[in-house]
Amino acid sequence: MKEMSDTATLLVWCPDQRGLVAAISDFVFRNGGNILHADQHTDIEAGMFLARVEWELEGFEIPRERIGERFRNVACNFGMNFELFFSDRPSKLAIFTSKLPHCLQDLLLRREAGELQADFALIVSNHPDHREIAEAHGIEFLHFPITPENKARQEAAELAALRERGIELVVLARYMQILSPAFVAEFPNQMINIHHSFLPAFVGAQPYHQAYQRGVKLIGATSHYVTTVLDDGPIIEQEVTRISHRDTVEDLIRKGRDLEKMVLARAVRLHLRHRVLTYGNKTVIFD
Amino acid sequence: MKEMSDTATLLVWCPDQRGLVAAISDFVFRNGGNILHADQHTDIEAGMFLARVEWELEGFEIPRERIGERFRNVACNFGMNFELFFSDRPSKLAIFTSKLPHCLQDLLLRREAGELQADFALIVSNHPDHREIAEAHGIEFLHFPITPENKARQEAAELAALRERGIELVVLARYMQILSPAFVAEFPNQMINIHHSFLPAFVGAQPYHQAYQRGVKLIGATSHYVTTVLDDGPIIEQEVTRISHRDTVEDLIRKGRDLEKMVLARAVRLHLRHRVLTYGNKTVIFD
């Protein structure tokens, strides 16, 4: 199989108008780029254009440090918003965790398997339990115990730690603290949570207990960007699995772990590959 | 393949205690019955025992008209509640429908295919549109237009029609009127609705529009027994299907139709085969 070269990826969004696809693809072509993936979505009702274009850097005539600047000229003509990424510049990532290890362990094993191209720079927890896991994977571990009294102070310390390390994506891997709106606002569309229900069903605490009480026949998990409204951010991925009357709450929790792991991992992978664009409270997934 | 003889089915529920399975199976065995299916569920937390036993009538020594009376003696010793059904005595069924034909047509085609063993006695609608479909299938059609003014009177007329025909199961096949609590109370665990969402998400009107607004990645359908609380009755069956940002509300409605048809048909089939037991606000499905 042909070796993949490094690639550049543009995410573009703006009001819909004629010539957008042509302008983007022409920019790539004129400068000697070979498009590997081009995908586009027009939300006719909202009048929005959203696109993702990925091309090989090999043979591209613009040096990578000037691509953004050069594309800005194109973007200005159409009022495009855009982001530019390079496949050999992986995102810096921090994982927040509490006591449940399964999502953390799952992400770390997928990293080992080469599924998640990212710089796993930091693990943050309000409990000391997972320090050993972090160390076994050679990742820095910071313990910030949270109480009602120290919460604001600790969040400030966490934020400082994230900034210092240049963290670009925060993954809440069953982190059981609710982060303050100010903290959340620092990571717009850059903080991914896993909620252990099929949202919007069973918002809030103990969704498996809620599901058990309601007698549903399927349970789910939802990964979403965190916003200041609890469990209400743009949904990236969801999955469900079948349960029956034989399943106790403990069975739901057990079956749910598999959902949580997979749904969170898929969302993180999509984000890391720059395949998610958010508009309004919804996501476009370029897969 | 061996020809199936007619069968008797017992549904039994009571507080859990020692000897229940033995007592039921002994009753069948002592009287010469051959058990085809025996399934049982103990809800340990609730201390409830629920069971379903089906046996061949051929060779059974108690004449069928006396089986209920004879089993009552066993039941009394344990405080069992029970229901008794015979496979050659299909339930009498009425379908309520409005303007959308897909669930109605689907049920009628499944009847033709031999999937639903019931006496399809009546189709009721608040619109005249489906009279032709009813007639093509040789089923009586009654049109009861509903207005805020005539609603109570029309419900009384509907109820009289159902009673007169001895209807034992009412299927709401996308019937768009909310039935009054008094009407609902006439058919406890005998009225099945299809709601076009994954309950408890998107209760009430226009669930596909709600799903579109929320940006979910899966849509669902739920069949449940109707209670006096809207979309809150015991759930019999649920199913979901994947959607994407490319799907408009119209696409959701289209994809949802397939879910609605299948989920309603499965629930009706389970009910007609006496495979559903309700306790609290939940169902046990003996499949």
Added chain:
Amino acid sequence: MKEMSDTATLLVWCPDQRGLVAAISDFVFRNGGNILHADQHTDIEAGMFLARVEWELEGFEIPRERIGERFRNVACNFGMNFELFFSDRPSKLAIFTSKLPHCLQDLLLRREAGELQADFALIVSNHPDHREIAEAHGIEFLHFPITPENKARQEAAELAALRERGIELVVLARYMQILSPAFVAEFPNQMINIHHSFLPAFVGAQPYHQAYQRGVKLIGATSHYVTTVLDDGPIIEQEVTRISHRDTVEDLIRKGRDLEKMVLARAVRLHLRHRVLTYGNKTVIFD
């Protein structure tokens, strides 16, 4: 919601090279078209480029009867193969059927529901059973009984009937005759079959019986373009459903009907919307 205007759709395939997306989108843009959907796939291993572009005809400066000719100039420069379709020129379709009605009825009900934009011109059967269904839907019905002796002659007559009516898509809706290679060759990538198994498992006759014997835990259905090798053509869509040891062969057949209906309908819809491109023995689905 904004009214959809009529659209043109280009399907393009050729060896991969620089500038393909730019050339196609530039063609649309320069001539005043607004792209609604643009999707592209590069098979890096095979060095193949495949794309689908759909744009609004309203405001497009080239009259529709000349679009193909004008695009041919672009295509020549790159060695592109292409097909051009207009949304207001639905394909002419014939359904072949035998004794099982469910796929036929399902397609006809979806047509009524507006899910399948096509000219349902003809129903062909080797049995007379479904004449009434055809007539109820106002579709011409031709009965060609097939025996080993008359098969070649009848196929010739069928082919003449299809040609005469300008049929562009043949749908085998559980048609139980194997068509001759010569017949198949007349409809390359224009004849869709539904096979009642998860291909390549259980090729040939009685796949549900085969599945029952093997003790699988899921059964499936597969829609594919027909080639001269039995059940071996490019797969368009597949789906599975769970079964258990409790399911008899009859249960498998019943559960399978739902799969067959959905999988065939999805494939036909994808084809009719020009969302399928075939290369090698595989399909690209632009959904």
Added chain:
Amino acid sequence: MKEMSDTATLLVWCPDQRGLVAAISDFVFRNGGNILHADQHTDIEAGMFLARVEWELEGFEIPRERIGERFRNVACNFGMNFELFFSDRPSKLAIFTSKLPHCLQDLLLRREAGELQADFALIVSNHPDHREIAEAHGIEFLHFPITPENKARQEAAELAALRERGIELVVLARYMQILSPAFVAEFPNQMINIHHSFLPAFVGAQPYHQAYQRGVKLIGATSHYVTTVLDDGPIIEQEVTRISHRDTVEDLIRKGRDLEKMVLARAVRLHLRHRVLTYGNKTVIFD
């Protein structure tokens, strides 16, 4: 929630006849047992009766070491075959592994999470790579390099090691050696393999490559008891996931890992909880 006491589980199979359920449940009841789960399946075509009954040992009047002997009297009257298990006597398990770690790691993490009640006594590999994983989990690791020349000798050594440790279940967690018929014959219905395809599709080597070549739209995984015919043993569990033309063979391998992990873990869990009965080449799953 009520604390679960230890339980006894009977698996019973024999030709179908009147009185089987009554005899088993009467045995439990007469001796003071409380049945928690009773499930039964009659294969009418094959004339086979298969059942699983689980009851609380607390208050049961027969000492556990004599339950088998006492039930034998009941079994003899009906020609029943049976097996008896106790929930506080977990099975002894060995995992065979090669170079791919994901199934091994998954099983070990599920053990940590309390999902798999077993005595993980041994990890065997034809490569040294996973010694560290074994040690991190405190499990003995034996390395048996296999060559065509030493294969028979090494298998004999493996078998001796398994016997010495009283291994009752062998789990092939992506073990890449084919075991000899003689070795397989030592573990009838006690050796579980995970095959990375939806069997019977893509038997043998490189099923993901086969799936890619065939252009299927779903890939699967299958866990089954190992028999002397390759990939042909009784199937315990299967699952599939959707793929598209965008997925390379590497993507199939990545997506397949999730399937393999879940399908193998489910099968092992079912076996360890004595929920699987095999007859002919099929399984009955009492879940």
